[in-house]
Amino acid sequence: MRLKQSARKREKMTKDRELENVLKHYTIPVINPGIRKHQITKLSADIQDMDYLPPQSFTGQLLTQLSFISGWIWLAQAGMLFLLFLCFFRADPFQVNMMMFCLASALSLILTCEMSKSFRAGAWEMETSCRYNLAQIFLFRLCILFGGDFLVLTAALVAYRMADGPFWQFCLFTLLPFFLSSAISLCALRRIGNRCNSAAITAIPLFSVNLAAWTTPLMEKGLSHLGLSLAEATPAITLLALALLLYHAGRLCTRAHYLSESSYAMQK
Amino acid sequence: MELRIENLTKQYGSFLAVNDLSAVLTCGVYGLLGANGAGKTTLMRLLCDIQLPTTGTISYDGQDIREYGDRYRNVLGYLPQDFGYYPDFTAMKFLLYMSAIKGLSKGYARQRSLELLDEVGLLQVRDKKIKTFSGGMKQRLGIAQAMLNDPKVLILDEPTAGLDPKERVRFRNLISSFSRNKIVLLSTHIVSDVEYIAGDILVMKKGKFIHEGKPDEIIHTVDGMVWECRVANGEVPSLEMKYNIGNMRTEGETTILRIISETKPLENAVNAAPNLEDLYLYYFSDEEDHVI
Ligand SMILES: Nc1ncnc2c1ncn2[C@@H]1O[C@H](COP(=O)(O)OP(=O)(O)O)[C@@H](O)[C@H]1O
Numbered sequence: 399m400r401l402k403q404s405a406r407k408r409e410k411m412t413k414d415r416e417l418e419n420v421l422k423h424y425t426i427p428v429i430n431p432g433i434r435k436h437q438i439t440k441l442s443a444d445i446q447d448m449d450y451l452p453p454q455s456f457t458g459q460l461l462t463q464l465s466f467i468s469g470w471i472w473l474a475q476a477g478m479l480f481l482l483f484l485c486f487f488r489a490d491p492f493q494v495n496m497m498m499f500c501l502a503s504a505l506s507l508i509l510t511c512e513m514s515k516s517f518r519a520g521a522w523e524m525e526t527s528c529r530y531n532l533a534q535i536f537l538f539r540l541c542i543l544f545g546g547d548f549l550v551l552t553a554a555l556v557a558y559r560m561a562d563g564p565f566w567q568f569c570l571f572t573l574l575p576f577f578l579s580s581a582i583s584l585c586a587l588r589r590i591g592n593r594c595n596s597a598a599i600t601a602i603p604l605f606s607v608n609l610a611a612w613t614t615p616l617m618e619k620g621l622s623h624l625g626l627s628l629a630e631a632t633p634a635i636t637l638l639a640l641a642l643l644l645y646h647a648g649r650l651c652t653r654a655h656y657l658s659e660s661s662y663a664m665q666k
Numbered sequence: 667m668e669l670r671i672e673n674l675t676k677q678y679g680s681f682l683a684v685n686d687l688s689a690v691l692t693c694g695v696y697g698l699l700g701a702n703g704a705g706k707t708t709l710m711r712l713l714c715d716i717q718l719p720t721t722g723t724i725s726y727d728g729q730d731i732r733e734y735g736d737r738y739r740n741v742l743g744y745l746p747q748d749f750g751y752y753p754d755f756t757a758m759k760f761l762l763y764m765s766a767i768k769g770l771s772k773g774y775a776r777q778r779s780l781e782l783l784d785e786v787g788l789l790q791v792r793d794k795k796i797k798t799f800s801g802g803m804k805q806r807l808g809i810a811q812a813m814l815n816d817p818k819v820l821i822l823d824e825p826t827a828g829l830d831p832k833e834r835v836r837f838r839n840l841i842s843s844f845s846r847n848k849i850v851l852l853s854t855h856i857v858s859d860v861e862y863i864a865g866d867i868l869v870m871k872k873g874k875f876i877h878e879g880k881p882d883e884i885i886h887t888v889d890g891m892v893w894e895c896r897v898a899n900g901e902v903p904s905l906e907m908k909y910n911i912g913n914m915r916t917e918g919e920t921t922i923l924r925i926i927s928e929t930k931p932l933e934n935a936v937n938a939a940p941n942l943e944d945l946y947l948y949y950f951s952d953e954e955d956h957v958i
């Protein structure tokens with residue numbers, strides 16, 4: 399038993415010596431202290447990163463952003479809906495349509511104000527340098543605001559239908575002006591960028607929503623030439639306006655650089 | 667960790683705001699010194715990918731910062747020169763908002779925000795709306811937001827604008843303690859801001875680096891060009907027209923002048939030991955708006 403053990407031990411020792419002999423022919427590589435230090439700092443940085451930069455889901459970030467949307471816009475929208483429901487059933491069709499048109503203008507104005515607040519407040523440059531840059535912040539805000547608008551417009555539609563308004567008129571007096579003026583405002587916001595100010599941002603949606611109203615008679619005339627009535631064509635035109643809005647929303651959320659550069663040299 | 671700038675150029679129309687800059691920034695505090703319009707803000711915006719360069723590249727650890735994308739922004743902290751806040755936010759809410767878009771976890775964000783508010787002396791007013799803040803307080807809040815994510819690359823554009831002398835000292839100490847293992851680049855046209863804390867100074871003029879080095883090294887470029895002399899008060903205006911004059915101190919009928927000149931300006935002038943202020947005057951004497 400003991401013999402066997404010692405034989406094994408001897409065998410191991412010779413093997414060790416052989417290995418040592420082999421290893422003698424090789425030199426231990428010198429690790430460049432610079433690289434070593436670099437690796438260590440990089441690793442420790444990675445470990446630190448893991449700590450406080452957790453991977454985040456889109457919905458998680460959306461919910462976080464929800465708490466930073468201005469509170470007044472929810473109040474304003476709820477207030478408008480309340481008024482709408484209060485007055486709706488006592489008004490005649492013309493008044494109802496006017497109210498719907500005002501709702502559309504207000505929604506578009508609210509959307510533009512909230513979307514432009516980074517520029518108006520001057521916080522856009524700080525935001526651009528963050529992990530979620532300005533384009534992504536715009537995306538979060540648009541998702542939240544469109545969500546709100548969807549709820550308000552659905553409620554308005556329900557009320558409108560209860561007051562026996564035809565769907566195409568709802569499109570004409572509410573959806574179309576809202577989509578169109580929001581599309582124009584978002585397009586303007588992207589183009590104006592950091593030169594944006596409060597006056598422009600109130601004027602643009604209000605002006606473009608009126609544009610939608612003024613062009614209705616022209617549209618009607620044009621359609622009658624084509625042998626179409628306003629009632630038939632409005633839903634399709636509304637869809638087109640929606641597509642335009644989504645297009646401009648998309649452009650706004652994918653732009654990487656918002657700083658406007660005047661081409662005039664501002665030399666003294 | 668290094669930030670490499672290669673042949674960076676930014677052109678507005680025909681005007682070169684940043685003109686073929688190359689530099690390698692490693693750990694340490696860099697002071698970017700230059701008069702108004704030298705191109706400091708433009709350079710910093712390029713470094714933060716807020717603007718596209720006309721030509722040239724910026725790479726962080728060997729990779730273009732634009733390819734790095736949000737991973738670069740994760741290690742970036744930036745304080746712009748002109749900025750504003752959502753007026754209805756409180757200081758604490760603003761820092762939590764910035765933490766959220768910097769992707770920090772909620773628990774860490776709270777902790778870090780309180781810590782930074784304490785360091786910039788705004789802990790008492792954390793629940794006050796920002797619109798009630800003074801200019802200096804807003805500036806300090808801006809510095810705090812830049813440091814939220816413990817950035818490896820911290821870029822501060824005129825961070826001491828609007829701070830009083832006491833706040834300036836506090837700011838310097840904050841940056842010194844923060845800057846270990848980080849790249850800190852701060853721009854200023856105020857020499858004393860960078861004199862003590864910057865390990866390296868980059869002097870920028872008309873979109874170019876005209877000098878870079880340690881403060882005491884670059885001071886030597888004006889060795890022998892700084893003179894002190896005592897003249898009668900009446901002579902001062904004519905000397906002012908002729909020479910580049912730094913400090914002057916009136917003592918009774920005479921004035922002691924500090925003149926920056928390559929040749930001996932007056933018989934009784936003696937050489938004085940140069941400082942950064944003299945260097946600045948030497949380089950920017952032709953800029954009308956220098957502030958020391
Ligand atoms: N968006 C812009 N469009 C056109 N010219 C600009 C723009 N931004 C800066 N400039 C010009 O570039 C030059 C450098 O400006 P800037 O980088 O702000 O200098 P500094 O920060 O050193 O004072 C200035 O002459 C300025 O007029």
Ligand SMILES: [Mg+2]
Pocket residue numbers: 703706707708747823
């Ligand atoms: Mg500047």
